[in-house]
Amino acid sequence: xxxxxxxxxxxxxGAGGSVTAFRLGRAGARxxxxxxxxxxxxxxxxxxxxxxxxxxxKEGGAQLTADLDLLLLQGSVVGGSTVLTNGVCFRMPxxxxxxxxxxxxxxxxGELQTAYERIEAALGVRPMSPVHxxxxxxxAVKGFEALxxxxxxFHKNLRGCxxxxxxxxxxxxxxxxxxxxxxxxxxxAAGVDxxxxxxxxxxxxxxxxxxxxxARDLERDETVRLRAERVVLAGGAIGSPELxxxxxxxxxxxxxxMGMHVGSILVAEMDEPIDAFLGDQMxxxxxxxxxxxxxxxNPPMTFALTVPGRSELHHExxxxxxxxxxxxxxxxxxxxxxxxxxxxxRLAKVPRADVLYKAEASVVAALRRGFDRLARVYLAGGARRxxxxxxxxxxxxxxxxxxxxxxxxxxPKDVPGLGTAHPQGGAVAGDEARTSVVDAxxxxxxxxxxxxxxxxxxxxxxxxxxxxxxxxxxxxxxxxWGLPPSEPPMSPAxxxxxxxxVEREEETVCSS
Amino acid sequence: MRxxxxxxxxxxxxxxxxGPWLLVTWWRERRGRQARGxxxxxxxxxxxxxxxxxxxxxxxxxxxxxxxxxxxxxxYLDAREPTRRWRIPFGLLLVDLAAWTxxxxxxxxxxxxxxxxxxxxxxxxxxxxxxxxxRLRQLVRLAYYAHPSAQQWMGFVPFDARTxxxxxxxxxxxxxxPVMDARPLEVRHA
Numbered sequence: 234x235x236x237x238x239x240x241x242x243x244x245x246x247g248a249g250g251s252v253t254a255f256r257l258g259r260a261g262a263r264x265x266x267x268x269x270x271x272x273x274x275x276x277x278x279x280x281x282x283x284x285x286x287x288x289x290x291k292e293g294g295a296q297l298t299a300d301l302d303l304l305l306l307q308g309s310v311v312g313g314s315t316v317l318t319n320g321v322c323f324r325m326p327x328x329x330x331x332x333x334x335x336x337x338x339x340x341x342x343g344e345l346q347t348a349y350e351r352i353e354a355a356l357g358v359r360p361m362s363p364v365h366x367x368x369x370x371x372x373a374v375k376g377f378e379a380l381x382x383x384x385x386x387f388h389k390n391l392r393g394c395x396x397x398x399x400x401x402x403x404x405x406x407x408x409x410x411x412x413x414x415x416x417x418x419x420x421x422a423a424g425v426d427x428x429x430x431x432x433x434x435x436x437x438x439x440x441x442x443x444x445x446x447x448a449r450d451l452e453r454d455e456t457v458r459l460r461a462e463r464v465v466l467a468g469g470a471i472g473s474p475e476l477x478x479x480x481x482x483x484x485x486x487x488x489x490x491m492g493m494h495v496g497s498i499l500v501a502e503m504d505e506p507i508d509a510f511l512g513d514q515m516x517x518x519x520x521x522x523x524x525x526x527x528x529x530x531n532p533p534m535t536f537a538l539t540v541p542g543r544s545e546l547h548h549e550x551x552x553x554x555x556x557x558x559x560x561x562x563x564x565x566x567x568x569x570x571x572x573x574x575x576x577x578x579r580l581a582k583v584p585r586a587d588v589l590y591k592a593e594a595s596v597v598a599a600l601r602r603g604f605d606r607l608a609r610v611y612l613a614g615g616a617r618r619x620x621x622x623x624x625x626x627x628x629x630x631x632x633x634x635x636x637x638x639x640x641x642x643x644x645p646k647d648v649p650g651l652g653t654a655h656p657q658g659g660a661v662a663g664d665e666a667r668t669s670v671v672d673a674x675x676x677x678x679x680x681x682x683x684x685x686x687x688x689x690x691x692x693x694x695x696x697x698x699x700x701x702x703x704x705x706x707x708x709x710x711x712x713x714w715g716l717p718p719s720e721p722p723m724s725p726a727x728x729x730x731x732x733x734x735v736e737r738e739e740e741t742v743c744s745s
Numbered sequence: 746m747r748x749x750x751x752x753x754x755x756x757x758x759x760x761x762x763x764g765p766w767l768l769v770t771w772w773r774e775r776r777g778r779q780a781r782g783x784x785x786x787x788x789x790x791x792x793x794x795x796x797x798x799x800x801x802x803x804x805x806x807x808x809x810x811x812x813x814x815x816x817x818x819x820x821y822l823d824a825r826e827p828t829r830r831w832r833i834p835f836g837l838l839l840v841d842l843a844a845w846t847x848x849x850x851x852x853x854x855x856x857x858x859x860x861x862x863x864x865x866x867x868x869x870x871x872x873x874x875x876x877x878x879x880r881l882r883q884l885v886r887l888a889y890y891a892h893p894s895a896q897q898w899m900g901f902v903p904f905d906a907r908t909x910x911x912x913x914x915x916x917x918x919x920x921x922x923p924v925m926d927a928r929p930l931e932v933r934h935a
Contacts, residue, residue, distance in 0.1 A: 283821050287821050301877045506900070534890045544800070548803075554899035555900035624869075
């Protein structure tokens with residue numbers, strides 16, 4: 234076993250790990266970042282959806298809950314899940330910040346505000362350019378207006394976006410300012426050593442103090458032991474609790490109190506072709522009672538998975554792709570899920586985690602309300618029909634038919650393609666070691682020098698897309714640790730697009 | 746797991762007979778995979794993928810040759826990260842076993858029409874213990890619609906083939922969509 238001594242080890246290179254590594258590097262700490270996924274720069278990315286799914290997503294996009302009922306989408310690449318987002322950047326609702334304070338994780342309003350502003354400036358977060366709204370936006374906005382409902386455009390971390398519509402499959406043009414394009418290279422410029430294809434096997438602690446990290450170099454197939462006084466766990470809401478459980482750290486609360494955003498997609502069909510693939514996948518969002526609606530129009534391969542129906546019916550509907558537009562319903566769950574070491578996994582050399590979660594009746598009810606509202610919006614916006622996501626592919630042409638179709642959603646199993654995004658919790662922050670894993674400075678209770686900095690510390694669901702909040706929390710907590718405030722450089726200018734000979738102006742869009 | 750425990754002695758006792766059979770089958774499947782130039786799919790898995798495609802994407806004017814769908818499944822399974830890579834190939838083999846529990850014949854031994862019917866019953870019948878294997882339909886749909894011919898048939902225009910046009914020609918009404926206001930750290934509820 235190869236042995237090294239460094240000042241700090243950061244496990245994971247996503248939203249939390251990358252920001253923390255940058256702050257540590259700028260403070261002069263000899264820091265190593267360990268990432269299980271590959272390094273896949275824009276030049277190595279493409280619009281081959283199947284290859285990107287296999288290469289960018291954890292378990293090739295086929296990660297499931299233990300009962301195999303729900304899909305769990307997470308990234309496994311340098312940059313983590315930030316590489317897979319649509320660039321959507323939300324600040325967390327004030328109500329959530331207040332709730333966290335009552336649950337033992339107090340973040341000052343000013344402290345968070347400063348962190349958000351710093352991150353937004355660094356990533357170039359700004360209102361999404363209307364230029365890139367895809368044509369499927371029009372009927373939806375018309376529907377919201379007809380129903381007197383509020384709808385808003387996203388803030389995004391895109392610079393010089395070309396509107397290709399493949400954000401969930403990376404960004405081959407390097408326009409999305411994900412962690413792999415920003416914090417990671419900035420951290421490397423500050424002297425941080427980022428090692429891809431390194432899987433952490435366990436954490437070693439002795440006498441209430443972290444000692445070392447044992448990792449496997451998956452390329453060279455050799456084990457390395459990194460001794461450090463500070464270890465930052467940022468492997469995400471499944472990976473971080475998994476490692477704590479495997480290392481028997483974090484106490485009884487490790488793996489408990491986990492939540493996520495459960496959701497699925499509703500497809501609407503217009504009379505005329507609208508070609509909703511011409512533009513950004515996500516343009517608008519709407520907040521409802523216990524749910525959010527977000528536009529999601531996937532490229533053809535993943536879109537086909539969201540069209541309900543079987544066999545010939547599915548194929549026939551998918552064939553009308555040019556007429557179709559879609560959006561998703563997202564429901565934040567209570568923190569009732571758990572991360573446990575898999576039953577079979579315990580026998581394995583490196584035990585893997587399973588996620589146990591049964592959707593509550595309240596979650597199913599919120600899904601029903603979300604689908605109901607979304608269907609009404611599209612029908613009011615001129616859709617010829619909507620496909621309620623049921624296995625039989627219930628098709629609704631008039632709002633009167635809607636209640637009967639929606640009522641058929643009784644259990645999560647009734648919704649094909651029901652999945653989850655944004656897993657949170659599992660190593661939550663709080664005052665008591667009995668009910669939480671980390672304290673307000675995100676240090677693991679009873680283990681000096683071991684920190685968790687990712688969405689797993691959230692005491693409840695953040696209710697909106699979390700990448701910006703994870704980064705802001707990492708930045709705010711780094712300041713609490715006494716790391717000197719360090720202004721990150723501004724987002725780099727976009728690199729020349731590999732597939733394009735001439736740089737296109739942002740004020741142009743692509744149309745067939 | 747606990748439900749399988751009573752079968753453990755039966756499994757151990759049958760090992761003198763089933764052991765050599767399992768070994769021979771494993772060796773044959775491995776050789777078959779190499780002979781066909783596949784990286785993950787063995788001949789049995791490949792047949793099951795074909796039956797799944799026939800069951801879930803049945804069309805008369807099919808734009809994608811079946812062989813290409815199988816190629817895509819193999820490519821996808823090969824490119825995935827090592828964690829739990831065994832799950833999908835194992836699931837494919839379970840489909841074979843599941844068919845045997847219903848018909849006393851494996852999927853690979855059934856005529857295509859009969860195979861399709863058996864798979865439909867396995868996945869869709871209420872209360873079927875094999876219903877979760879129906880997720881494998883998603884795998885073949887991915888492999889099918891990832892093919893450029895399928896995408897062309899859908900009417901999709903690849904990004905590189907699109908012509909830039911000035912924005913004002915399109916979607917003027919949505920330009921005044923309000924911008925999400927993040928400043929007050931408050932989400933407005935409808």
